[in-house]
Amino acid sequence: MKPRHKRALLIVAAIAVISVAALLILNALNSNIALYVTPSDVAAGKAPKGQAFRIGGMVKEGSVKRDGLTVHFVITDMAKDIPVAYTGILPDLFKEGKGAVIQGRIDSKGEFIASEVLAKHDENYMPPEAKHALEQAQKNGSAK
Secondary structure, three states, X not given: OOHXXXXXXXXXXXXXXXXXXXXXXXXXXXXXXXXXXXXXXXXXXXOOOOOOEEEEEEEOXXXXXXXXXXXXXXXXXXXXXXXXXXEOOOOOOOOOOXXXXXXXXXXXXXXXXXXXEEEOOOOOOXXXXXXXXXXXXXXXXXXX
């Protein structure tokens, strides 16, 4: 084999290895992406099907019910309510009437099964998406 052919074969092999590595990296990143969706979007059927996503809003007053390690509560954007079930220990800052972002999936009954619950850590902070969603829901709710 001529040196020119060896070099060409080496370049083709390197391109193939880089392509496979890039494909594996993109696949891993895609499977770990969690889209942010509001309760109104979930109620409208705009939530990703069969994929984990994040839902954010306020924990509805009087909705927290404990059943052993499983906690049932309702997350709201003041326009729509979504029931949530979470098995595990909640963050210390998790309270009714406070903001939360929950990651998980919708089950066949329409309940959001959470795999992670994040509580708002400061009175003045709210994720920009959640703040915008709450403002829009309040505008739409007052317009009706």
